Structure formats: C-alpha cells, structure tokens
Amino acid sequence: MEHKIDLIALLAYVDPAFLSYQEWVNVGMALKYEGYTASDWDSWSRQDGGRYNPGECFKKWTSFEGSGTPVTGATITQMAKDNGWMPRSFDREDRELGWDDEIAGGDYVVVDKNWIEGKEIHEPATWNPVQQLTTYLQTLFEASENVGYVTDTWQNEDGKYLPTKGASDRTAGELIELLHLCEGDIGAVLGDYNPEAGAWIRFNPLDGQGVKNDNVTEFRYALVESDTMEIEKQNAIMRELELPIAVMVYSGGKSLHAIVRVEAANYDEYRKRVDYLYNVCKRNGLHIDNQNRNPSRLSRLPGVERNGKKQFIVDTNIGRATWAEWHEWIEGVNDDLPDPESLANYWDNMPKLAPPLIEGVLRQGHKMLMAGPSKAGKSFLQIQLSIAIAEGVKWLGWQCTQGRVLYVNLELDSASALDRFKNVYIALGVPPMNIDKIDIWNLRGKSVPMDKLAPKLIRRAAKKQYIAVIIDPIYKVLTGDENSADQMAHFTNQFDKIATELGASVIYCHHHSKGSQGGKKSMDRASGSGVFARDPDALIDLVELDLTEDLLKQEENKAICQVYKRFFAQYNPQYLQQSVSQDDELSARAMEEHAKRALYNDAQAAAQAEVQLATKAVQARSAWRVEGTLREYAKFAPVNMWFQYPVHRVDDVGSLKDINPEGDGPQQPxxxxxxxxxxxxxxxxxxxxxxxxxxxxxxxxxxxxxxxxxxxxxxxxxxxxxxxxxxxxxxxxxxxxxxxxxxxxxxxxxxxxx
CATH class of the missing domain: 1.10.10 (Arc Repressor Mutant, subunit A)
Structure with a gap:
C-alpha cells in the first residue's frame, strides 16, 4: 500500500513513553484509519517498556470502529512535528541550506564508512569512578545548574533493565563536592545502582522540577549514538566529522555516546540544529536513533559498571570548539563551486561557444521551452523538430544540426507515438534516411516525478551520444506547485542536470495560462511561475491568430487553383500552357470553367473530389505566430505558420503577417x-x-x-x-x-x- 506520508517513519520521532494513554490510543486509531496494521502499532508500542503489554494493541485494534470525526494520520504528523520532524516538500539545492532544511543526495559527505579505518578505544589504566563522574559534570555543567541522573531500574518482561525517572534536585556543584567527600563510593552520593544495568545521566541542565523537555533550562547539547557498527568505526567517523563533542562516553554496550555541542537559544532552534546534525551523521554512515533527539534524553553515566563492562569517558573536547565553527567547516568542506576567474586570462583566447543545435535559436547543451495552448499541436511540432535534427533539415525555417535525438513520450501509447512519427515524415515529404537517429522512450503509465526520472534518463542515455532530448509533455512529470518560484526552480534544475551530464540540449513544452494571450508578452503566457519562461535559454511561444472569413476564402481559392493546375499538368498540359492565363491561375472560378472544357469526365470528377478535400483541409487549418525570447542569440522576427494536421508549415507568402492574435486588437504602436x-x-x-x-x-x-x-x-x-x-x-x-x-x-x- 502506498501512503502520501510514511507514518511509520514519522513514529520514529514519537516516543510512546512520553505519551498519555489517550495519545497512545489516538496513534492506534490514526494508523487504522490510514490503512496500517495492528502489528505496526504493536511494534512501535514496544518501545514503552514500562507500560507495554503483549496483545493489548491487537485487542484494542478490533474496537476501533471509526466515528464521524475520525482520528487521522494528521495526528501522527503533528506529533512528529512537535518532536523535531520537518516536512520535506522539495530539495533546496538551488539556495543556501537553512537549519530546517533536509540534506539531500550525496551532499555533506565527509567520510566513506566503507573505507575508513577504525580507531580503538581504551579503558582507563586506573579506574577512578569519582574522577570519571567529576570530569563529566565539570565539562558539561555550571556549578549552579541542576543535574538529572538515574540509578534505579526496573525489568520488563523481556528481562531488559530500564531506567526510572530518577532525581534532578541537586546541582552539579553539590554533586562534585559530595563526590570529593565520598571516598570513592559514588553510590553514597547518587544512590546504589544495579551493576547489571548500569546508570544514566541527562546531559542538559534542568530546572529541578522534573525531567521532561519542558524542564530543560539550557539547550546546550545533543546525543549522537549509533549502535549499528563496530565501536572503532563509530569512534573514527565521529572524529573524522570533527563533531564539536564535549564528552564521548563508552556505554558499556554496543555504542559510544557523544555529547555534541549544539548551543541552541531555544527549543525550536535546538530541534532544527539536531535535525541538521543527525542528517550530516547519517550521510556519513552513522545511523542515529531518532529517539535520542529529545534535549532531556538520558545518556550513559561514566564511572559505573554495566554487566561486567565499565562505562567510561573515552575523550573530552573533540573536534571543533563550537557549533558555529563546526557548521562553517561542514559547509566549507562540501563547497565544490569553482573559484572566480579573471577575464584577463581568457581575453586573447576565448573558449569556444557551444555549437548551434537550431541555428539562431538554441545551442547544443542548452535548454528550450515551447509554450502554447492545448490546440497548438505542440507534440507534432516537437516531432517535426526530432525529424529535423535526425535528418539535418530545417525546422520552421531554422537549420538544425544533424545528430541523434531522444524523444521521451509521456502521453501516448507506443503504437500511437510511432504512427505520429511516420505520418509527420510522410506529410513533410522528408525521406526517412536517418530514422535510426531517433529513439523514442515510451513511458505512458510508467512516468515518475522529474527528480526521479532525471537520473534514470541520464543512465540510459549516457552512451548514446544524443545531441537533443525532447520531453513531451512536462505536466506528466511536474513536481510541486507550478505557481511556486522555488519549487519550480528545483523542478527546472533537473533539466540542467540532464543537459550537463549528457551534453545534450533539453527541449520541453508547457501550456499557457487560462484566458486570452494576445495582449501578453511571450514570456508571460506560460502557466505558473515566471521561472518557466526565465529559466530556459530559448523560449518558443505559440499564440493562435484570429483568422478572418476573407482570408479563409483566399486560402480556399489558392488550394482549389493548385488542385486544378495539378490536374491540367497531368491530363492536358498543352491546354494549360496555351489557354490558361496567369490571372486565370489565381481564380478558382476560372479554373473550374477551364476544367469543364479541358478535362475528360473522369479526370474532372477526380479533380472535383480533390477540390472538396482541399477545401475541407483549409477549413480545418489553424494559424499560429511563433515568438521567442533568446538568451544566446538576437531576438528573431515572429514566424507565422499554418497548422494543418499533422504538420506545421511556415507562411512563406505572408498571408498571415497582418493577422492579429486571438484576443488582441489591431496592431498599434x-x-x-x-x-x-x-x-x-x-x-x-x-x-x-x-x-x-x-x-x-x-x-x-x-x-x-x-x-x-x-x-x-x-x-x-x-x-x-x-x-x-x-x-x-x-x-x-x-x-x-x-x-x-x-x-x-x-x-x-x-x-x-x-
């Protein structure tokens, strides 16, 4: 089953031990409403060892029958947000990363966990529990700050020892003074602990009134712990990342507890910084337990034993001195931007410009957007462009460089797409000499969002040496709100990736906004954010022309005259040369009268049948004006053309030059x-x-x-x-x-x- 948001992943941010009974029940009801299973609820509930009862989730599950006001997944989403989860609607690769941004892709990778050598830890040569705990307290706390610690435990049904809430009524200064007087018996200060379970301590100062997040007075530190790899590798990665670690403690089990300086001003900033910290760690192989995010979290207390192993301080003050210093360093390490270059270095030896793909319009490796309304025949125009590139012929009067082209078909079934290509070839009258240079990738019903499609496309096209990739249409792969500038900037960045990786031009089409377009500039007609019009290197915009009855009659007249002239040339060329004047050749009525005199009955009937077809074809025509905004070339004069299924033909004779776009009045200065x-x-x-x-x-x-x-x-x-x-x-x-x-x-x- 697919879910818009993975609620199980969000529950990693929610600790059942901190929920009331009703909140716990609400989680179960929300999971059932959204289509999850009782096992999902049960697995998550096991984390609350103090209240978990086997079989209780399954029993209650059957009682959730629903209501008029159901508990939905939004409840879990809000709980996760309250505990530090930040929704990720899109990657922000085109701007500076903020504290609340999720790190994406391969960014912020400093170490390769598969190649890094482990760094051993060593138990203290002389075991001094008082010194261990005193060092910990002096490093993390001011003397006047209250410290939370736990020595009492209880055992769940699985036999696991779990901590109680513990105490938080004494300050670090009081504890340090008592430790100096205890003659090595820290149990006399903290209370005796179970050597099979060990003991715990909270790394942020508290107000002395409780041990929850609300009781934290300074959001100074966060816990980084990973128990999915060898201790030696954990140690090496944490050091290689130069985390600003105040104290690193061996837990006496499978992990190291690194108390990392985050130095947040408040709880909101704390959550954002911990998210950032955890994401960097995850990118570098440390799979952090999300339950450790809470600022009131317990960590292992040094100076005690746990099941025969010592909990001890491995090191103090490791890595960068402050959070700000570490953040600046981690950002700088991953800055792969080029250095500024002096113009003087190139003035006498300028680099070559990319060769043209469409002469005077688009260079190879650049991007082009074709915008127009739904009835403009944009797909046919892109097929014409594919053919023009493959055959090395002109497209709308512009010469194209010959080369291989990939046509990504997202809308038509395979048979229809192939049929269109053949029909356009035939209608254009272009010999199919280089059809092997056209590849069609049929993805109808299989398309994915553009950020997922781009790497798949690059992988398949890497060795094909395409000089153009045409994606038709982009609404099938559009991600985000098309009216959002930042989301559309991320979307169009995927075209940059394709162009950069393949060295090929990327050509795609988009629809116009609603309403009349005649009075708008070409850059303002595309629907959605202005990013669509301003991002590509070339914008080709189509706007329909408002045909008059007189013009259509003229075009019908021309078409009829051409039919009769062709029949005369075939059946009675001598009559055409001797009896048909130049003026007659321009008159449909005159040519029809000549046909009655000069053509046999069968030829005359065939001509009349073709005249009817030609007349219908003219009536089915639409007229379009192509305007452009170019980054690399000078602006071209508008190109007028006829669209008569299935091809567009440039109006070479100027019939359309004085026709205005639909919705536009007479042309005026x-x-x-x-x-x-x-x-x-x-x-x-x-x-x-x-x-x-x-x-x-x-x-x-x-x-x-x-x-x-x-x-x-x-x-x-x-x-x-x-x-x-x-x-x-x-x-x-x-x-x-x-x-x-x-x-x-x-x-x-x-x-x-x-």
Whole structure:
C-alpha cells in the first residue's frame, strides 16, 4: 500500500513513553484509519517498556470502529512535528541550506564508512569512578545548574533493565563536592545502582522540577549514538566529522555516546540544529536513533559498571570548539563551486561557444521551452523538430544540426507515438534516411516525478551520444506547485542536470495560462511561475491568430487553383500552357470553367473530389505566430505558420503577417495604444457623469420635470455645490434641453424645438 506520508517513519520521532494513554490510543486509531496494521502499532508500542503489554494493541485494534470525526494520520504528523520532524516538500539545492532544511543526495559527505579505518578505544589504566563522574559534570555543567541522573531500574518482561525517572534536585556543584567527600563510593552520593544495568545521566541542565523537555533550562547539547557498527568505526567517523563533542562516553554496550555541542537559544532552534546534525551523521554512515533527539534524553553515566563492562569517558573536547565553527567547516568542506576567474586570462583566447543545435535559436547543451495552448499541436511540432535534427533539415525555417535525438513520450501509447512519427515524415515529404537517429522512450503509465526520472534518463542515455532530448509533455512529470518560484526552480534544475551530464540540449513544452494571450508578452503566457519562461535559454511561444472569413476564402481559392493546375499538368498540359492565363491561375472560378472544357469526365470528377478535400483541409487549418525570447542569440522576427494536421508549415507568402492574435486588437504602436487608453478612460468618465446626471433628473422628478434649481438643491444634498451655469451646461451635454415655454423645466431632447 502506498501512503502520501510514511507514518511509520514519522513514529520514529514519537516516543510512546512520553505519551498519555489517550495519545497512545489516538496513534492506534490514526494508523487504522490510514490503512496500517495492528502489528505496526504493536511494534512501535514496544518501545514503552514500562507500560507495554503483549496483545493489548491487537485487542484494542478490533474496537476501533471509526466515528464521524475520525482520528487521522494528521495526528501522527503533528506529533512528529512537535518532536523535531520537518516536512520535506522539495530539495533546496538551488539556495543556501537553512537549519530546517533536509540534506539531500550525496551532499555533506565527509567520510566513506566503507573505507575508513577504525580507531580503538581504551579503558582507563586506573579506574577512578569519582574522577570519571567529576570530569563529566565539570565539562558539561555550571556549578549552579541542576543535574538529572538515574540509578534505579526496573525489568520488563523481556528481562531488559530500564531506567526510572530518577532525581534532578541537586546541582552539579553539590554533586562534585559530595563526590570529593565520598571516598570513592559514588553510590553514597547518587544512590546504589544495579551493576547489571548500569546508570544514566541527562546531559542538559534542568530546572529541578522534573525531567521532561519542558524542564530543560539550557539547550546546550545533543546525543549522537549509533549502535549499528563496530565501536572503532563509530569512534573514527565521529572524529573524522570533527563533531564539536564535549564528552564521548563508552556505554558499556554496543555504542559510544557523544555529547555534541549544539548551543541552541531555544527549543525550536535546538530541534532544527539536531535535525541538521543527525542528517550530516547519517550521510556519513552513522545511523542515529531518532529517539535520542529529545534535549532531556538520558545518556550513559561514566564511572559505573554495566554487566561486567565499565562505562567510561573515552575523550573530552573533540573536534571543533563550537557549533558555529563546526557548521562553517561542514559547509566549507562540501563547497565544490569553482573559484572566480579573471577575464584577463581568457581575453586573447576565448573558449569556444557551444555549437548551434537550431541555428539562431538554441545551442547544443542548452535548454528550450515551447509554450502554447492545448490546440497548438505542440507534440507534432516537437516531432517535426526530432525529424529535423535526425535528418539535418530545417525546422520552421531554422537549420538544425544533424545528430541523434531522444524523444521521451509521456502521453501516448507506443503504437500511437510511432504512427505520429511516420505520418509527420510522410506529410513533410522528408525521406526517412536517418530514422535510426531517433529513439523514442515510451513511458505512458510508467512516468515518475522529474527528480526521479532525471537520473534514470541520464543512465540510459549516457552512451548514446544524443545531441537533443525532447520531453513531451512536462505536466506528466511536474513536481510541486507550478505557481511556486522555488519549487519550480528545483523542478527546472533537473533539466540542467540532464543537459550537463549528457551534453545534450533539453527541449520541453508547457501550456499557457487560462484566458486570452494576445495582449501578453511571450514570456508571460506560460502557466505558473515566471521561472518557466526565465529559466530556459530559448523560449518558443505559440499564440493562435484570429483568422478572418476573407482570408479563409483566399486560402480556399489558392488550394482549389493548385488542385486544378495539378490536374491540367497531368491530363492536358498543352491546354494549360496555351489557354490558361496567369490571372486565370489565381481564380478558382476560372479554373473550374477551364476544367469543364479541358478535362475528360473522369479526370474532372477526380479533380472535383480533390477540390472538396482541399477545401475541407483549409477549413480545418489553424494559424499560429511563433515568438521567442533568446538568451544566446538576437531576438528573431515572429514566424507565422499554418497548422494543418499533422504538420506545421511556415507562411512563406505572408498571408498571415497582418493577422492579429486571438484576443488582441489591431496592431498599434505604443504611443497610439497609450492615447487610445486615455481616450477610453475619458469616455468612461463622461459616461459615468451622464449616468449620474440622468439619475439626478429622475430623482428630482416629482410628477413633473425638474427645474435647474431642483437639480442644484439635489446635488447639494450629496455634498456637491453645483453652479447654475454648470447645470445648464450639463443639460445640453447629456442630451437634455430647457423647455422655453415652462421656464427652467428640463426635459429630454427628442429633436423637436420646445
């Protein structure tokens, strides 16, 4: 079963021992609601050795029947957040890492755990428990700070010894003084401990009122522990990472306990820094127990024995002196950015620019976005581009460099994709001489998010020497919110990876935003964040042209004339040369009359049938304008083209040059548009004044037309003192007149002289 969030992974952040009974039950109800099993709940609950009862989870599981207000996975998610989990919606590889960022990929790797040599630890030559514990207290605590420790234990059903809450009522100074007076008997100070279980101590100071996170007074240290490898390798990796370790203690078992300086100002910063610390450790082979995140966590107390082994201090003050120093170092170690270069080094020997893939538009190894609405035939246009690259011919009038191309098909089934390629080849009339240079990767139903697809694509394409990779369409692999700039920056970075690793151009298409696009700039038409338009090296944008009836009739006329001219050339070329004038060749009606005289019945019928097909084809055409924004080349003049299934053809004769995009008015210079805008605004203001005046006349009409004085009084009630002459001016301006027979009475001007 797939889950949007792995709740089992989130439960690693939640310690059942710190939950109330109802919170524990809520976890079970949430797991059942989200489709997990009772075994999942039981396995997690075992961590609370003090309250865990075998079989209890399974018994309660059957009683969870659901309710109108169910407990969902959101409950577990919130618990995990409260304990330090930070959601990862996307990798942040394109900006500086923050404290709350998760480290991704192979970054921040300092050591290779498979090759690092182990570093042995050595038990103290002279065993002095008082010295061990005193050193620990002096290193970690101020004399006035309360210390939490545990010597009492209890045994669960599995026979494992577990700590009680212990004590926290004495300060480090008090404990150190008593230790000096105990003559080596630390049990007289802390209480006797069970030598089979050992003892524990809390590494952050407490307020003396309890031992929970809320009782921590200084978020100074975090525990780093890994018990999945040899002690010697743990020791070596921690030192190689130069962790700012205040004290390293051997637990008397399978692990070292490193008390690491995090020096957080508050609990929120503590969680973020511990997340960062743990992620660095994990990247370098230390698989940290997430339960150790809590600032009130217990660690092993040095100076005691545990099942025949001593718990002792291995070393103090290891690695970097402070958290800030270590953080700066770990960031610097992984800085693989190139150093700045002087322009003087290259001025007389400039590096070669990448060769062009599409002459005047796109270089090899660069990125191109094709944007347009759904009916623009973008997929067909990309297939045409694939063919143009493979055959080394022109695409929309631009010469293409010949080479191998990979077409990543995410939308069509394999048969349909292959059929399209063949149909486009035939419609273009291009001989299929180099179809072996086109590879099609059919991924319909198998596509994955782009950050997962990119490495798979790179691996398959690494040895194919493609000069272009075309991905169609990208909405199938889009990750994140397309309106989010940072998420889309991460998404488009995957295209950079492909281009860099393969040395190939990456070409992809995206849809327009909703609404009319004619009045927008080409860079503003693509849907979502502006990153889409600004990230690629070349933007090719398609906008539909608003065809007029006259133009369509002209195109139908041309198509009909071409049909008849072709039939004359085939069946009666002599008649064409001698009897058909140049003017006739441009008239569909004239050519039809010639056909009646010069073609046999069968040929005439065949011509008429083709005329009908040609007419329907013209009616099915759509017209498009290609505009571009280029980073490496000068801006090109807009290219007009016809799309007649399944190919696009450039309008070489200029039929479309004066046609405007859909939703756009007549083409005007900027000054003219500004003037018209001001005029429109003034007209709107005049219209609103006229409506206001008309309302005034209606409101003042108490059974008979109002006078100028009536209107003056009415306007004064609205806060406007209007002079007599102004009222009289409005009368004429807004289509009224003063009745000469009745003094100042105002009536609508109907064209008659009153």
């Amino acid at each position: 900027p000054w003219k548009k500004a003037t018209d805008k001001r005029k429109a605004k003034a007209k709107e203001e005049r219209r609103s004044k006229a409506e206001e005046f008309e309302d005034a006349v209606v409101n003042c009409n108490m059974g008979e037309p109002p006078t100028v004085k009536d209107l003056q009084e009415w306007f004064s009630t609205t806060g406007k003192e209007i002079p007599d002459r102004t009222i009289r001016g409005w009368v004429t301006k807004f289509g009224y007149m003063i009745d000469k027979n009745n003094g100042n009475v105002i009536v609508k001007n109907d064209g008659n002289d009153h």
